[in-house]
Amino acid sequence: MSKTYSAAEQVYRTVKEQILTGVLPGGELISEGEVAGQLGLSRTPVREAFLRLEAEGWMRLYPKRGALIVPVADGEAAHVVEARQLLEVHAAATVAGNAAVCEALVPTLRDNLERQRRIHAGGDLAEFSAADAEFHRLIVEAAGNPLLLDFYDALRDRQRRMTARSIARNPAQVEAIIADHAALADLVEAGDPAGFGHKVGEHMRVVHGLTGGRA
Missing domain, CATH: 1.10.10.10 (Winged helix-like DNA-binding domain superfamily/Winged helix DNA-binding domain)
Known part of the structure; x- marks a missing residue:
């Protein structure tokens, strides 16, 4: 058995x-x-x-x-992005209000960014989608609310699948994703949740081919 x-x-x-x-x-x-x-x-x-x-x-x-x-359902990407943005912006605001947490988070985000660059150089798109998901999760985790983190983790598999599909459709966008992540790390370090909210929403809409993204 x-x-x-x-x-x-x-x-x-x-x-x-x-x-x-x-x-x-x-x-x-x-x-x-x-x-x-x-x-x-x-x-x-x-x-x-x-x-x-x-x-x-x-x-x-x-x-x-x-x-x-089962294919990704119509409208699923938009729903996942909406839920993720709510959680990530709330987390960024929480982190911005705690200097010690912010100071500990930023180097972790930078380490993840270096990992993304190494993976990108090696060409492993599947591993990159996992590192991408981890970057965003680190921010939610730092906010210190285990219930919200559990909810965010429930979205993780859908997030990874959507990202892998988007990258497979356009592998060239990996460099733009890494650049966006670097900008998001800078906004976390600056304690700018409003700027973070604008950037992360734009970032996710562009990556997943939704309207209203980067001009």
Whole structure:
């Protein structure tokens, strides 16, 4: 039983990561047999993993046909961006009101920025989308509200998938994303939540192809 559970967990994590990074794009149909063959496992743990992914909304299962990777829904990007902006601007305002927290956060953001630059130089877009998500999370975490952080983390998988899709569509924008992150770090350091709110909203709308972004 424990081996089956371990194998099912392995399949779940592997396939979910492929969905979040765009290796398995929305609209693609995959089968239990394909995944079992790729991972060298039986179909039983694959079936368990697929059921879990369906329950979380990442897949839609069709008996005898396979599993459809659920595409990003119409309007989902706008809803995620709206929720993220509310949380991140609130966090930036909270951080701005606490000099010690701000002083501790800024070097962490700069370290993340250096990591983004290294990843970009190496060309790993999937890893970059994870570093991008972590940059924004650091700001929310620094605000010190665990309930808001839990809510933000609930958006994280959608955020990563959206970013990976946007970067795959236009890899050249990675440099602009890094430049925006550097500007956001500067605004955090300056204690300017209003400027941060304007910049982060513009940043997310441009990255995800929403209207009202950078002119």
